[in-house]
Amino acid sequence: MDIRTLCLGILSLGEATGYEIRKMVTDGSFSFFSEASYGSIYPALTQMTADGLVACRAESQTGRPDKKVYSLTADGRKALEQSLTAAPGPDRHRSDFLAALLFAEAVSPDRINALIHDRISEHDEQIALLKGHLKDEQGTVARFVLEYGLVMQEAARRFLKENRARLSPAPEKQTG
Amino acid sequence: MDIRTLCLGILSLGEATGYEIRKMVTDGSFSFFSEASYGSIYPALTQMTADGLVACRAESQTGRPDKKVYSLTADGRKALEQSLTAAPGPDRHRSDFLAALLFAEAVSPDRINALIHDRISEHDEQIALLKGHLKDEQGTVARFVLEYGLVMQEAARRFLKENRARLSPAPEKQTG
DNA sequence: GAACACATGTAAGAAGTTACATGATTAT
């Protein structure tokens, strides 16, 4: 998902400033599946304003730069739809964790346990985060996505917990 | 995961040519979580050879460019270990599908069903692929990763199937 | 004989991150 589509999508849920968009993708519900920096968000918004995909309303503030509140235009909505429906493709699970794990065997057996342990903690945190978000009233689709994320996290967590021993077998002191 | 680490990791499982590495990341088990093009793989291998992280053995062939078989050096193994254990971070599930779904509500209700349908088919394909790979004898960790992927796919699939109706409720013709 | 698999490599371009630049307000 490129920055433009991401911004359009977020704006489709309501107007926002560049600063707010950034917060959503780094801390908010969006952090689950995306990331973006100021260096990409601001230029994208400027360009899309020029292209007529978003509208910009300036709010004056004392002692701060004008707050630029962006909202989706009809053209922007069309562009978003095109982006989302254009040849979806395989949607790979680009996960550093999976890759690291796959290669960890060749590196150091001790690390595997640590990696898995960290990942389980992360899953726990994300599960808590997602459950927190679910309390807020959200649109049907947003809820759906959060629950989907939750299901995946919980499945991953359970599997990791149940299968840890296979990777880092404890020294066989007490046998069955 | 950057290309260098990816190549080092793959070479940690056994020697390979650039061509073979590319096949692995596009078609093989690695396709589940990564992707890379010739334009990044070949320069990475050349550079890492200069850096002493990999060794290159040339195999002459008739009618074809020399086959360059790369293997990991001790330094390469160290570099790999550092990469994998250096500040793992949150490991976001950068998924276009999740993003698209989250924004789909604002675009067109009809699309949601299509998106989910496609995704379920994709999950089915990947589940079949992973189960196929599991038949081959693999290292413990490789098996673990494949099974982890399988668990996630199956959880996702089940959830999507069971909850589709919530997103695109059929016209209420026959009630109760 | 057309297309695909094998096999390597380069150059141009896209897309994004990091770090910088600015500056007031608020919390520790």
Place this chain on the structure above:
DNA sequence: ATAATCATGTAACTTCTTACATGTGTTC
């Protein structure tokens, strides 16, 4: 007073993809 939050923006850099360049062997 030191750091964090609010608020926008630019320039340099990194990283990767796309498309090109080359050429044989094999399959349909």
